[in-house]
Amino acid sequence: MREEELKEEILNKTREYYELVHKKQQSVKFVNGESRVNYAGRVFDEKEMVNLVDSSLDFWLTYGSYSKKFENELSKFLNVRWSFLVNSGSSANLLAFYALTSPLLKERQIKRGDEVITVAAGFPTTVAPIVQYGAVPVFVDMELTHFNIDVSQLKLALSTKTKAIMIAHTLGNPFNIKAVKDFCDKHNLWLIEDNCDALGSTYEGRPTGTWGDIGTSSFYPPHHMTMGEGGATYTDNPLLKKIMLSMRDWGRDCWCESGVDNTCKSRFSQSFGSLPKGYDHKYVYSHFGFNLKATDMQAAIGVAQLEKFPLFVEKRKENFKKLYDGLKEIKEFTLVVAQPNSDPSWFGFMLTLKDDVKFSRNEIVEYLEKNNIQTRNLFAGNMLRHPLFESLEKDIEYKQIGDLKNTDKIMNDSFWIGVYPGMGDEAIRYMINIIKEYVYEY
DSSP, rough: OHHHHHHHHHHHHHHHHIIIIHHHHHHHOTTTTSSBBSSSOOOOOHHHHHHHHHHHTOOSSSSSSHHHHHHHHHHHHOOOEEEEEEEOHHHHHHHHHOOOTOGGGGOOOOTTTOOOEESSSSGGGGTTTHHHTEEEEEEBOOOOTTOSOGGGGGHHHTTTTTEEEEEOHHHOOOOOOOHHHHHHHHHHEEEEEEEETTTTTETTTTEETTTSSSEEEEEHHHHSSOOOOOOEEEEEEEHHHHHHHHBBBBBBBBOOOOOOOTSOOTTTTOOOOOSSSOOGGGOOOOOOOOOOOOHHHHHHHHHHHHHHHHHHHHHHHHHEEEEEEHTTTOOTTTEEOOTTTOOOOSSSSEEEOOOOOOOHHHHHHHHHTTTTTTOOOOTTSSSGGGGGGTTTTTTTTEEEEOHHHHHHHHHEEEEEEEOTTOOOOOHHHHHHHHHHHHHOOO
């Protein structure tokens, strides 16, 4: 048929365009001091572009066949029952938390004023849903070996109002999952794993994000894989599956897929609340939900990225090891150590200045940036010191355990550089040499 021939011609032209433009850009030779060493970046080939164009030609636009395929493939990769595609990692955290506020959870429902244990050294969207809903985040400190939650403070943070723990695996390094999970099980708490910086990491051989009740991922370009904007939640809990599907899709009670009607065969024969009997089930709402769906075009990119993902993970590990081996003898730094019993899929390589170092974090970071090496702080550092907390009342709208001394240390003295799969050996060696140059000549 003519349309199929035309479609194949378009896809072949797309492959040709990739070869002429993007592959050429990706093969540019690295030049010390001139080439920019980004902390992250997209790694793709013609398959992502072909999938994207293929999806656009169908012009379905919203959730469709690529979305379903991506969710199925992500579930297989993580060995979980259900994955749900959303429009960002931030939305994934929003959906994960709000799912725990559903009345369907009965006595385990998180209500306004209930408390959620978390950390301040991270990204704001791990904490924002807690505050936005009206629950109370309770901040505990970090430890400075694996740069994750200090599990010794969990007991101090526990109260009769505690309902959940919501924390991230820092830069791909798993937190002490056994200690946190045992604590949650003992006290009947929910556990949300913010896995946005750790997709591909494992703990005791099992993927991070699958130990808790809900895991979340981000597919923003700097992350482990990308679809531009995008994210996902995942769970093995059938009730949480039902709630997340509802809340992701406007809060509807109906579970028909996009573009499908009357899957239950009783669309006009059921009773809900005080609605008239037989009210159209597609317009019955059981939650105050959102519209967090991604497009099928984003999912098309994600499908191609997932095929490459195991190689991405291995390359990140290799780049991390090269940086570690090249910098481990520098006495001015504390380097992050992998959590025992874990195999991290590293998001970045973090360095922390020791207390007696004569130069500051900002001074070395400025030197690296001037030499075309992109750097990042550990996100918010100490979130409580940011303007967004100035309008909240301590001990009422949020709580903290102790003085968060280590969190402040991270805020003042830590930074990280990239390990992403598109980074070659030349860039790795250049970063090592520039860091040594600064430290030894200071």
